[in-house]
Amino acid sequence: MSSMAMMMLPKVLTGPEELSVEGPAVICSFNVFGLTINFTETVVLEWIVMAIILGVSIFLTRNLKVKAVSKRQVIAEMAVEAITNLVRDTMGKRWLWFTPYIATVFCFSIFGSLISLLGVRAVTSDFSVPLTWAAITFILITWTKIRYGGVRGYLKGFADPIPVMLPINILSEVATPTAMALRHFGNIAGGSIIMGLVYYGLASASRMLHMHGAWLTVGIPAVLSLYFDLFSDFMQAFIFIMLTMVFISNAGPAEDEAA
Amino acid sequence: MKLGFFYIDLGTILFTLCNTLILFLGLKHFLFKPVQKILTERQAAVDQTLQDAEDARSRAEAAETEYTEKLAVAKEESAAMLRNATRKAQQRSDEIVAQAKAEAAGILQQNRDELDRERRRAESELRSEVSGLAVLVAEKVVEREINQADHVRLIDEFIDSVGDVQ
Numbered sequence: 001m002s003s004m005a006m007m008m009l010p011k012v013l014t015g016p017e018e019l020s021v022e023g024p025a026v027i028c029s030f031n032v033f034g035l036t037i038n039f040t041e042t043v044v045l046e047w048i049v050m051a052i053i054l055g056v057s058i059f060l061t062r063n064l065k066v067k068a069v070s071k072r073q074v075i076a077e078m079a080v081e082a083i084t085n086l087v088r089d090t091m092g093k094r095w096l097w098f099t100p101y102i103a104t105v106f107c108f109s110i111f112g113s114l115i116s117l118l119g120v121r122a123v124t125s126d127f128s129v130p131l132t133w134a135a136i137t138f139i140l141i142t143w144t145k146i147r148y149g150g151v152r153g154y155l156k157g158f159a160d161p162i163p164v165m166l167p168i169n170i171l172s173e174v175a176t177p178t179a180m181a182l183r184h185f186g187n188i189a190g191g192s193i194i195m196g197l198v199y200y201g202l203a204s205a206s207r208m209l210h211m212h213g214a215w216l217t218v219g220i221p222a223v224l225s226l227y228f229d230l231f232s233d234f235m236q237a238f239i240f241i242m243l244t245m246v247f248i249s250n251a252g253p254a255e256d257e258a259a
Numbered sequence: 260m261k262l263g264f265f266y267i268d269l270g271t272i273l274f275t276l277c278n279t280l281i282l283f284l285g286l287k288h289f290l291f292k293p294v295q296k297i298l299t300e301r302q303a304a305v306d307q308t309l310q311d312a313e314d315a316r317s318r319a320e321a322a323e324t325e326y327t328e329k330l331a332v333a334k335e336e337s338a339a340m341l342r343n344a345t346r347k348a349q350q351r352s353d354e355i356v357a358q359a360k361a362e363a364a365g366i367l368q369q370n371r372d373e374l375d376r377e378r379r380r381a382e383s384e385l386r387s388e389v390s391g392l393a394v395l396v397a398e399k400v401v402e403r404e405i406n407q408a409d410h411v412r413l414i415d416e417f418i419d420s421v422g423d424v425q
Contacts, residue, residue, distance in 0.1 A: 023262030038270035128271035
């Protein structure tokens, strides 16, 4: 009887009846020079996140004034100054031009993770996304090393301090972006799996207790979500930009030498 | 169709790369550029205000120095004028006193001269009267006319001798 009543309830009230761990849905695919280019759910969500970030930016920077500033402008100025100071303190003055990129990755990462609160997949739980950002970081590290040390200096660095270290140095060079991408992906994806398990478990428990609807999933997961969604999302974004800044600025000489 | 949970997808990487670039340019253009422009403008305004204040202060200091100097000069001038005036007044008063003294001395002298003249006139009157009287007395005594002129001479000689004795 109770199972009959449950069948009539909309799915949002009954909670998940099965747990699936899958990647993003492919909306369509192209074949370019023999390569399959997938256009996935992740990219659509990225556009939504970008629209939100740019919309907020445009809203905050509307009608800026030198004097008698509005609350919106104060927020915009504080945000810009905070990220600028972070870059200055972490990387040094000569990397200040790098600030908008750090802000981009930070905003993209945090909003891309937080979008999971709307019930969709987090952008960052698609391994390709943090991998792309880690690849950009890797390219910038290599570019900085070549810029300040020359190609010879860069290649010599692999045989440092003794040529035997060559394989280990190559490994550590590749490990940097890989670890960054895996850490970010793992935390967000792991968090979403844990939250999925919690919802699934609580929905199952509700069914076992013959509740009319998955009422156990109300309130209880929110406490865990504070950590696995809000805190973890913020931490991963912050860790990612900190590592990016530290690795890139360490690839160049110290501040006073470069001056 | 869904991709694997842990899967590296070339399409997603390329799209994400483009999206990151677009977001970077967007944030730079819509957030950083306007805010930094405003911050720079505000910094310039603050610098300008500080510069103006500094200018005003240095101008005030210059004016103060100038006024202090002018005041000192004026004080010096007034002191000099006072000294000058005092000296002139002293001089003038000295002159007046001297003039008054001279005048007084002149008047005194004049009076003395007058007195002298009066005395002499009285003397000569007295002398002529005495001589006339003496002639009269002698006429009475001698009961005869004597040569008036001779007698006047004689009596005058007498009086002079008496005056000398006296």
